[in-house]
Amino acid sequence: MKQDFFSNLKSDLPASIVVFFVALPLCLGIALASGAPLFSGLIAGIVGGIVVGSLSGSKIGVSGPAAGLAAIVLTAISNLGGYENFLVAVVLGGIIQILFGFLKAGIIGYYFPSSVIKGMLTGIGIIIILKQIPHFFGYDTSPVEDFAFFQIDGENTFSGIFKAFKNISLGSTIIGIIALSILLLWSNVLSNKGKFFQLVQGPLVAVVAGIVYFFITQSDSKFGIHISHLVSVPVPENIDSFLNQFSFPNFGAITNPDIWVVAFTIALVASLETLLCVEATDKLDPHKNVTPTNRELLAQGTGNIISGMIGGLPITQVIVRSSANIQSGGRSKISAIIHGFFLLISVILIPTLLNKIPLSVLAAILLIVGYKLAKPALFKKMYDLGWKQFIPFTVTVIGIVFIDLLWGIGLGLAVGVVVILIKSFQNSHFLHKEDISNGVQKMKMTLAEEVTFFNKGAILKELDALPENSYLELDVRKTRYLDNDIVEILEDFAVKAKERNIDIKIISERGVVENPPSYIDFFKLRPISA
Structure with missing residues (x-):
């Protein structure tokens, strides 16, 4: 076990550095988008890394504050009468998540079609790229992880990009291009040149280059970077001011029914986001590890209880951080835990240095992450799989880009269900026409393994189309489940069959x-069930 730890550390340590640089601005951005104290996002990131990372059964998943909850948090803080009251809902939400885990609710994530999961990953990749373009050019009016189409600054995804092109910050753009060049050079060329380039990751070099550039050009009004285009971590003056950044729940408000409504909403949405992320992360994992979902709910619930108790935002497993971890070579949960310690140590010891990192450098890192999630080749692959895969995939992508994450997943799932119904309608039975003998046309209908009320229309249409004076052979030998609705259709058709001189053999x-007097009694005496 010890040998495995040090063996994985060679991969996990560089990966944790990348995840740290991805997570840092996202924690702050989500806090800002949520209308919460900036430090609350860092608390959630630290707890998500250290606590949830330790308890989780996922080897490569990374947890922290999630953009999908930002709108819920923003509204809840206002409606519940303050941030301390909201923290009570976070703690209760964590308790409810633990209850979900004990009730084995983790299986829900497995019921989402693969096309929707792939659409979610691709949609997130596209939205990351679109949302980071303004920051890459130094237009930082919206939070780094304001991932909804309609942003809190009043702009939308595309209007924000157009405004960025009209308000380009030269210094931010230059260092952004330099950082992006370093990342591409590192991953495509230098990483194959020796162990040094594998141990020291490109994102770390890009961040160092960004800090050096800031110091060199800070007195230059044309090529320098304004403070508004840098990371903004709260800087405590002493131990007391650091401790004062923590908030604590006001449990006196626990009797407020609105708090319980928010708590259940947080638990439900956070659990769903986590389970979807787990499913997506396991698909991205090159080693195909399988995460125990019920254990994940227990870990997330524990993390939310601790985060809420010390003033942090709600936590979920997050695909942006998780995919960055996978793409950087993370092998075990150690990378997630170390990234949490990096967040903790940095906000205590070097917050001033962190505040010298240009946001355009971090945007360059996220552009690479987004591209790896949304490679153009994936669209062709999904198209080649056929419309039943391509349409739910496309709808999910469009929904995420033009509305938000949860809407996109919901729309994709709805389309996926419709596709299933269509497939069920088409595959309920097979009708074969045989030659006419003695003036009687023989028809053979074979029912599928499972026939439900979804198949009523297709089967009824076929039965009504049978010609008069024909012979129907109904084969149910492969059928394991026959819905009562179908039996009633056969019962009703028996009457029509006599009028049309159609003989039926089951x-x-x-x-x-042959020609049973009652189909209901026949299948009741000889039940077909799952």
Whole structure:
């Protein structure tokens, strides 16, 4: 075990550095988008890394504050009468998540189609790219992780990009291009040149270059970077001011029913986001590890209880951080835990140095992350799989880009369900017409393994189309479940069959019966069920 730890550390340490630089601005951006204290986002990132990372069964998943909860948090803080009251809902939400874990609710994530999960990853990749373009050019009016189409600054995704092109900051753009060049050179060329370039990751070099550039050009009004285009970590003056940044829940408000509503909402949305992220992360994992979902809910619930108790935002597993971890070679949960310690140490010891990192450098890192999630080749691959995969995939992507994450997933899932219904409608039975003998046309209908009320229309249409004076052989030998709605259709058709002189023979595993007087009684005596 010890040998595995040090063996994985060679991969996990560089990956944790990348995740740290990705997580830092996102923690701050989500706090800002949520209308919460900036430090609350860092608390959630630290707890998500150290606590949830330690308890989780995921080897490469990384947890922290999530953009999908920002709108809920923003509204809740106002409606509940303050941040301390909101923290009570976070703690209660964590308790409810633990209850979900004990109730084995983690299985829910497995019921989302693969096309929707892939669409979620691609949509997030595209939205990361679109949202980071303004920051890359030094237009930082919106939070770094304001991922909704309609931003809190009044702009939308595309108007924000257009305004960025009209308000380009030369210094931010120059160092952004330099950082992006370093990242591409490092990953495509230098990483194959020796162990040094594998141990020291490109994002770290890009960040160092950004800090050096800031110091060199800070007195230059044309090529320098304004303070508004830098990371903004709260800087405590002493131990007391650092401790004063923590907030604590006001449990006196626990009797407020609105707090319980918010708590359940947080638990439900955070659990769903986590389970979807787990499913997506496991698909991205080159080693195909499988995360125990119920254990993940227990870990997330514990993390939310601790985060809420000390003033942090709600936590989920987050695909942006997790995918950065995978792309950087993370092998075990150690990378997530170390990134949490990096966040903790940095906000205590070097917040002033962190505040010298240009946001355009971090945007360059995220542009690479976004591209790896949304490679153009994936669209062709999904198209080649057929419309049943491509349409839910595309709808999910469009929903995420033009509305937000949860809407995109919901729309993709709805389309996926419709596709399933269409497939079920088409695959309920097989009708084969045989030659006419003695003036009677023989028809053979074979029912599928499972036939439900979704198949009523297709089967009824086929039965009504049978010609008069024909012979129907109904084969149910492969059928394991036959819905009562279908049995009633057969019962009703028996009356029509007599009027149209159609003879019916049922072939089942239990024998052959011709023109049974009652189909309901026949299947009741010889039940077909799952």
